[in-house]
Amino acid sequence: MKAMKEMTSDEYREDIIRGELGPYILKASIAILQQSSNTLRYSIENVSNSTESFRKGVNTLNSIYATSKIKNLIQDGSCSYPSAERSCESGMALELKNVTFEYPGNKSTSSALRDVSLSIKPGQLVVIVGENGSGKSTIIKILTRLYDPTSGEVHIDGMPSSHYRMADLHHSTAVLSQDNHMYPLSLSENIGLGYVGHVDDASMISRAAELGGASSFISKLEKGIDTFLNPSLEQFAWNLQGKPDHPLSKELNSLEKTVDISGGERQRLVASRAFMRFNSGKVKFVAVDEPSSALDAEGELRLFQNLIDVRAGKTMIFVTHRFGHLTRYADQIICMKEGKVVEMGTHQSLMKADGEYAKLYNIQASAFSNTAQ
Template structure:
């Protein structure tokens, strides 16, 4: 009798445990379905957005002329001639064009610095040069040919563009830097050299996995069962999904390293730099600009900046813009003597340190 009671109780306990397990599993299933239903509209929207992008027509038609044109050697620099160019952003409610009737000549290999207040058209001018947009009117010539005649892919291979808008990719640190120069993307020596030039080597050293650290992971790994009792598996899962803690200045250094990586390519003839150091301290910005200047090697290099001290004294040509127009061009000393818009902006900055 006692044995029968024992087996009855044992079976009851086993059935209860199985029932609890099944109940827990069923609850997890319903929670997963509920979560999936909540995320379904977002997922559908993302898929729709993806196919919309795939089907989107590029309004900037590619030309048929290869770049560089015959006779233009690598690292020789790009000559730029801008004639009466105007541009307005689509849908803009502004009372004026982003840039209006701009004309400018830049010789191959020059170091050019574009300055001016916010909204003066500095960044817009660079975006036209790197073929992100096309002028509404006027002509841009690169090495003697209208910009629209060039094959877009050839042209962009010849340009290194560093801006504050560039993002980190859900890849490792090494891969984020290596994509700057695909032919050397597996060259760890070049990747480490680029990191040093950008001042990012200290950042990489603080990561446990160094250059293998994945930045902003895409979150593709999913735990399909309750692994709370498996510490090793949970730790491995958390490591896969762990996001690197990167500040704004550190992001800018990694993006800058990507640009230095591009400069290892012999294809680059033009380097455009648009306010890439907003999150860097003054010393970091000064060192970055100095290293970019040193990496020029005869290429044409154009900077857009609000802060004059680290660049304008070294410029072959300073372009001062205001309200979408070029109001002055010249050298640092010459423009100070002219006592115009450049001198006014420069003196405002200088007064903060002398008053």
């Protein structure tokens, strides 16, 4: 082929006719087509992703506005809690009278609670046991006024619970459950939110973390208690692979990263937040509803022991499947089955009765014994 600089236009046309440049033009056309195809694909994917992101954003906004239109069916009262007429220094007195409850939209033929009556004195430590679906957690939701009963009465300190302001009752109640939430803040702030007025009190937060069992894993983090769980910062890099000494690589590495913690560590943080809340002095009722499902037996035992140690001035109710180590502290054990209270009493009296509680306890003890072997 002649040198391209020495070829005239006529010679170009002649070479094309002869087909000498044909393969090169074909290759160039294929490369251009492939590049155009990639660009088109990227553009379509970008539009699709943007549309999906926009759709999610609109749905989020719709849910926010829809929330404001939800009518609260729980009746709020006008009486303050604690009331001036009755002291609650020992804790909150709780009573259910012939309570029946059905969850909204429930398709089951049986109620979650059926004609439940029980009385819990101020300062008592109560353990509620029973099989899954027996109504244990539902009792907690009724007592903490997350729901009102379908029928029957709920009394707090001798007065119908509906007479009290719900905000006052919630300030006087602490709930530890599996339903927990972590905020896009530092670990210190996540714990400190338990007592907002002292969210900057490092010593109080440190003590709460220790009681909640979170200190051990927090100490292993690079930034300790100042670690952010979910920093609101999107990070990406382009053409920095294999360039650790590049200034932008160093800047990228210095940015906050999302910290992934286990379910058990989350539960320890939530427990620490509850211990922080106890510092307010307002908590008179503590409901502990399976908050340690992701903890090992030793961690759960230590958490429950720490809760028992700070029970002064509080009524405590525990709901847990591993209840054997709690029964010796319990003033009252309530055994549930199919939405009804089938037994109430102390560990000794219920074991002597050899009923539902004795069956559950023996199954648990047998399983523990077999595991230990």
